[in-house]
């Protein structure tokens with residue numbers, strides 16, 4: 110059997126072991142230490158001035174702390190993009206709050222500003238002002254930030270940017286992760302760079318970052334004994350894993366270029382394939398890291414071939430692909446929560462597929478993918 114081609118495998122630079130070894134040599138085997146500090150510094154310089162990064166155990170933890178910093182409590186409502194990974198929405202429920210799901214728009218696949226405003230007005234009419242909004246940069250594609258930020262200001266809503274998969278993407282030359290009151294990055298094993306598991310919260314001031322770190326390290330008051338005035342969490346990043354992060358930051362720009370090259374490979378491949386569209390930036394305001402390249406398959410134009418047929422054909426060739434996110438409002442666990450919008454995100458799920466997009470795919474891998482696609486579409 111040929112080796113499996115994964116959707117988005119980890120890709121080490123080679124320098125990670127050096128930083129891990131440093132941690133061992135100095136016995137910083139803890140969720141704090143020089144690698145954590147240096148990783149945060151590198152991330153901050155990358156994101157630009159006035160961004161303060163707290164390294165955490167996961168992107169999910171960053172979203173949770175973002176909601177706590179927003180003051181979200183039991184009984185509150187939080188507006189959340191429906192087309193996303195469940196980790197965007199779960200922390201709303203951790204807080205005892207209710208997610209209100211919002212549909213996406215066709216050009217960015219992210220939260221539709223028109224539906225968002227309608228939803229806000231309807232919630233206000235029902236007598237409930239939402240506390241916060243969670244907007245995602247899906248698969249690396251920036252959301253329509255100008256309009257989203259204007260609405261967050263207009264209705265004074267705390268804005269959380271879920272840039273979990275969008276490190277290195279930009280909108281109007283500003284880096285994703287820096288658009289909200291709080292930004293969220295993930296360093297999970299399948300992301301554009303990884304610490305195996307990990308995440309970061311991006312704050313606008315040092316005070317807010319420090320508050321996030323306070324919550325992430327069990328909310329310890331300033332006292333010689335363990336004293337607590339607030340509920341705490343164990344969400345800080347390990348100094349070992351931050352060593353992986355330091356090695357990965359050195360190759361972030363290379364990884365973006367390689368992911369974008371994979372995207373171009375698919376754009377070129379599908380140029381003349383009827384019924385297949387590759388998800389691409391709507392205009393030059395948007396620069397996606399193309400974490401994952403996604404396509405839409407329209408069976409009415411492919412002679413009846415569906416995205417599921419394609420997924421199974423790739424799987425038979427030992428090539429991993431995955432349907433686009435099933436929207437949260439269609440998930441059994443969120444079935445009773447409010448939803449605003451039409452069927453856009455549902456149709457993305459219906460017809461969309463993510464293709465192997467790793468930065469370490471070889472020419473041989475690309476030949477195998479091409480052959481499998483040739484066989485499928487020529488049948």
Ligand SMILES: *Cc1c(COP(=O)(O)O)cnc(C)c1O
Nearest residue numbers: 167168169194196273274295297
């Ligand atoms: C990966 C991801 C998360 C979760 O991040 P973890 O680090 O795995 O907890 C949240 N939102 C989106 C959009 C993601 O892609």
